[in-house]
Amino acid sequence: MNLKELATKLGLSPTTVSRALNGYPEVNETTREKVLAAARRYNYQPNTRAIRLATGRALAVGHVIPVATRHEIVNPIFADFIAGAGEVYSRNGYDMVLSVVPDDQEEQTYRALKTRGTVDGVIVHAPRLNDPRIPLLNDIGLPFVVHGRATGTTLPYSWVDVNNRRAFQRAAEFLLDLGHSRIGLVNGLEFMDFAIRRRTGYLDALSARGIAPDPQLMFQDQMTELAGFSAARAMLALAVPPTGFLVASMISGMGVRRAVESLGLVVGRDVSIIIHDDELSYLPNGGEVPLFTATRSSVREAGRLSAEMLLSLIARQGSGPQEHLLEAELIIGQSTGPAPRKD
C-alpha cells in the first residue's frame, strides 16, 4: 500500500493525504481523521526511500568505528551509549548506520558519508587530543556531536561528556578520606581525552591535600585485564606499595583485583579498589569491591542526549554548538582504610 493507492481509496489526492499524515495545519481536521484511520486500517507505511529522495534528507545518523580502536565496540560504555542513542533515533524515524573501517580510511569514510548522502550527521566517539576529526567534519560540513571532548581543539563544536576530572577527583578524595596516602592510578592511554581528564582529577585531589604525586604510582595503558594486572603487580612490588587503587575501566579493574588477590591480599580489607564505569551491563562485581561508577544510566543518558543534540543540529533548530556535562555518580560499596604496614 503506497500513498497513491491510499489516496485513491479515500477519494483524495496524494497531496492531501501526505499533508494529513505529516501534520500540516491546512488540512481539515475531519479529513485528517479519515486519512489517519485509513492509514492505520490498511497498514500504510511510507516508503523511506522515496521520502529520502524527495526531501534530500538521509534520515540516518552515522557512527564510524575505526578498526584500530575496534575494542571500542566491546566497551560496555559503547554498548550503553548506543542503546541510549538508538532509542532516540528510532523514536524519530532515523536509522543508525554503523561503519567499521580501517583506521586509515576514516577520513575517506566521513567524506563518502557526506557526498553520497548516506547520513545527515555523525556521532564522534572516543575523542583524542587535538582530534583531527573535528576540523575534518567542520570542513566537509557534516553535522556532528562528540561524545567526550577534544582538548586542544580550537573550533567550537557540540559535545556531551561525563565529568571525568571531577569523577576521579571525588574518587581520590574518598580514598584520601579513608586515610590512604599511596593511591595507584591505573589509567587508560593518555592520548585519549578522557584519560587526561581523569589523571587531572586524580592529581587535583592529591595536590589539595599537599601530597606530591609519585610517578611510580601512575600507569597508563590499554584498558585490558592484563594491563591492569601488570600495572598493579608492579606497584604492589614497590618498597612502599599503594593501599588504594583508582582504575579506569571494569576490564582493567578485574586485572587489578586479580593482582591483589594473587598476592594473598584481600580487597576491601588490605587494599581498596575504586573502578570507574563499574556496574555496567555485563560485568556485575557482586558488591565485593568499593565502587565508583559513572553508572549505566548516565552513559545511556549520554547516548540519548548526544542523539537529541545531533537531531536538533540536523534540523538546524540549534543556534551554535551545544554542550552538556554530566556528573558521574559516586557509588560506595564496602570501604576500608589503608592496609596496616607489614614491616
Add this chain to the structure above:
Amino acid sequence: MNLKELATKLGLSPTTVSRALNGYPEVNETTREKVLAAARRYNYQPNTRAIRLATGRALAVGHVIPVATRHEIVNPIFADFIAGAGEVYSRNGYDMVLSVVPDDQEEQTYRALKTRGTVDGVIVHAPRLNDPRIPLLNDIGLPFVVHGRATGTTLPYSWVDVNNRRAFQRAAEFLLDLGHSRIGLVNGLEFMDFAIRRRTGYLDALSARGIAPDPQLMFQDQMTELAGFSAARAMLALAVPPTGFLVASMISGMGVRRAVESLGLVVGRDVSIIIHDDELSYLPNGGEVPLFTATRSSVREAGRLSAEMLLSLIARQGSGPQEHLLEAELIIGQSTGPAPRKD
C-alpha cells in the same frame, strides 16, 4: 555533480553514462574510459537515495540487537563479527543499519524494516532453541542469514556457524589426554544454541573415554566474570575438585582464573584452564594460560562469510539455503597434567 550534469559535460545521455559507470557490456570501451575519467575528474558520486528509489533496493543490511541481550554488543565475538561483515558490506556498497530495540519490539522492528524498505536483509545473532525469529523472517519474506544455528527449527535457513560441539570435544580430549579426569564445564546459558552444542561436545569427549558426567562439574550461567568466579569456586570446594576447566568465554574465564588463584593454586601447574574464544581483540591473556580458541580471525571470517551469503541471497544468486560450518582452531599454550591430589 550529478549524473545529468556529468552527461552534459561529456555530451552524452545520462543513460549511457549510467551504463558506462555500472559496467554494462553494451558500452563502447573508449566511451567507457572517457566516462570513468570524467567521473574521477569531477569526483562524481552517485546519489544513493536516488539509486535506492530507482532500483527498489535498500542497499543496506540490518542487524537487530534486542536490549535484553544488549551484552551481546559488548561481546568480543560480536565486535569481530561486525568488523568482518562491515568489510564485505562496504566493499559492495552496502550500509549496515543497527537497530537496538526493546526485546518486546523485536518482531515489530523486523516487520518495519521490511515494509518501510529500510534493508534488503538481516543477520540474526545469537540464535536460541526454536528461535522464533526464523519463522518470522520466513513469513515476512525478509532474506536473512543466521550466525549460529537454531536447534529445533524445522524450516530450512541459511547459516554460518563455528563448530562449537567439535571445539569443546577437542578441548576436552586435550585435557583428558593430559590425564585430567575431573573437568569442570563453565558454560553459557543453555537456552542459547551454541551453549547446547558446547555441552554436547564436552559430553561426547567424556563418554568416548567411558567417563560418566558429574552434574556438579557442569555449570551454566551468564558469561560474566562473577559467574565464572562463582562456578569455579563452587567446583573447587567439592570433595574431589576438578583439575581442569573448560570455559565458554574470555570474560567468565577471567573469573575462573581469579577463583583458582584466590585459593593459592597456580594456573598451568595445579589447574589447567581452557578458554573458548580467547585471544580476541581486547583481552590478550599474555600466554599464561593453556589456550583453546576459535581465534579472532575465524570470527571475523564468520562475519565475512555471513555477509557474503546474505548479499548473495539478496541478489537471488543462491539456490536455496546455504550453510557453512567453520572449524575452530585449537591453540595450545603452556599445558599441564592433572594436579597432584593433596590428600
Add this chain to the structure above:
DNA sequence: GTGAAAGCGCTAACAT
C-alpha cells in the same frame, strides 16, 4: 482546504 504538476537523481524498458 484541496488538487495538479513538477521534480528529487537515478535506472530500465523500449526504441533506433
Add this chain to the structure above:
DNA sequence: ATGTTAGCGCTTTCAC
C-alpha cells in the same frame, strides 16, 4: 552502441 521516455513514491510549489 546510444538516446528517449517513463517511472520509482514521495514532497512541494503553485493554482484554485
